[in-house]
Amino acid sequence: MRITCPLCGARDRREFYYKGDAVALDRPDPAAGEAAWDDYVHNRDNPAGPTRELWYHESGCSAWLVVTRDTRTHEISGVDLASDLAADVAGAGA
Structure with missing residues (x-):
């Protein structure tokens, strides 16, 4: 897979x-x-289809990326800098 x-x-x-x-x-x-914390720590959704995932470019520029990827095919339909998305969210709240 290439990002x-x-x-x-x-x-x-x-x-x-x-x-x-x-x-x-x-x-x-x-x-x-205890039940609420157990659920929070151990249980995650495992969707089949498009997801938004957080990736760190460890061996490159050290940027955090939000990757939109289909878990069934591994096709990547979008990659955004997480910092740009955070700025968009902060700007929308102003």
């Missing part, structure tokens, strides 16, 4: 570190109980 870094161009996926789902998880209240 096209917006800063470095197309690179082999071995240059990147997979962090997980790019959608923020809702952290339970500290007093929520």
Whole structure:
């Protein structure tokens, strides 16, 4: 699989570190109980289809990327700098 870094161009996926789902998880209240924390720590969705994932360009420019990828085919339909998306979200709240 090749990931096209917006800063470095197309690179082999071995240059990147997979962090997980790019959608923020809702952290339970500290007093929520053991079951809520067990679910938060150990259980994740495993969708078949398009997902947004967080990747770190470890052997390159050290940028965090949000990669839109189909988990069934590994086809990548988009790569964005996470910092650009964060700035867009911050700007929308202003």
